[in-house]
Amino acid sequence: MFMILTMIVLVAALNIISGLTMLVKDKGHDIAILRTMGATRGSILRIFLITGASIGVVGTLAGFLLGMVVCLNIESIRQFVSWLTRTEIFSPELYYLSQLPAEIQVGETVTVLLMALGLSFLATVYPAWRAARLDPVEALRYE
């Protein structure tokens, strides 16, 4: 389960990389102007690290909360979907389940959370590095 979730989070982290890379390209002029004003490479790096990390933190938190809500109310959700679709979802006669089981394992949950945060932080490094390395002269050359 952990590996499956890791693969899913990896795909999401790749979205962070692509989104941030596009942001760096889009904000090239602004980065150059900040550099001409005296912003250091380090401060530019921090701006984009914080941006990407914010996406990762908000996404992880939202996923965690949504996952907890679904786990704690899985039986109600099953019954609602059954009512909505007018079919028996996970029929007890077929699956020998009186209710849909969902067990929250604290250890695994924490591990997945940390993995998601870690991968999303790692995903911000390359775009932030690109932003910090941007040459202001080249960025402003074709204004």
Next chain:
Amino acid sequence: MMTAKSAQPTASAIVEGVPTLELVGITRAFAEGQGRLEILTGADFTLHPGEIVGLVAPSGTGKSTLLQIAGLLEKPDSGDIRVCGRACATLDDAARTAIRRSDIGFVYQFHHLLPEFTAVENLVVPQMIAGLGRSDARERAMALLAYLKLDNRASHLPAELSGGERQRVAIARAVANAPRLLLADEPTGNLDPKTSHYVYDALLALVRGTGLSALIATHNMEIAARMDRRITLADGKVVPRD
């Protein structure tokens, strides 16, 4: 009004002492196909405190390259750069950035204001980069905007300002940290003639009022005539221009 770090406000008075900017033997070439395109071939130039110099030269002669080298944005292939007496040609990026932060202001042909920030916020940003607190930065920013008669536009985004207003905000931003040196690359190149004169009036008033030194690239001879002296670029070298 605003005071420069090293001089009281003065009207077109050239102050003797350590030059604000010295370029000695600056060379710069760019790779072009199999060969190299020599842009600067030993440019020498001195800018004194309180002096305003017009750089009048055709496009493609190296005006922007000279300004970028003077502003420590680009390293020359050889030669020496001194800003307020400090040798800068061989400094690392962190040191050059620190000098830009405290001593050099830039104005470009395009305003390059940060589009998501209001006029006053665009002036607060460079001051906060320099370490000033937000409230002090805002107070100084409002004073600058008031000096340029833009205080009623302080809360407007750049998209809500006219071309002349945007460029005046850009000029105010360039002097927000009270630099000693202002470098302007065709600051009115995108504006109509009437607005150009209005913006130049604001620029020159601000420069004279703060006593800083300025090197302004322009095609406009009428405006260049209002500066203390004029230079041009010929064969990669800086020469006087009458």
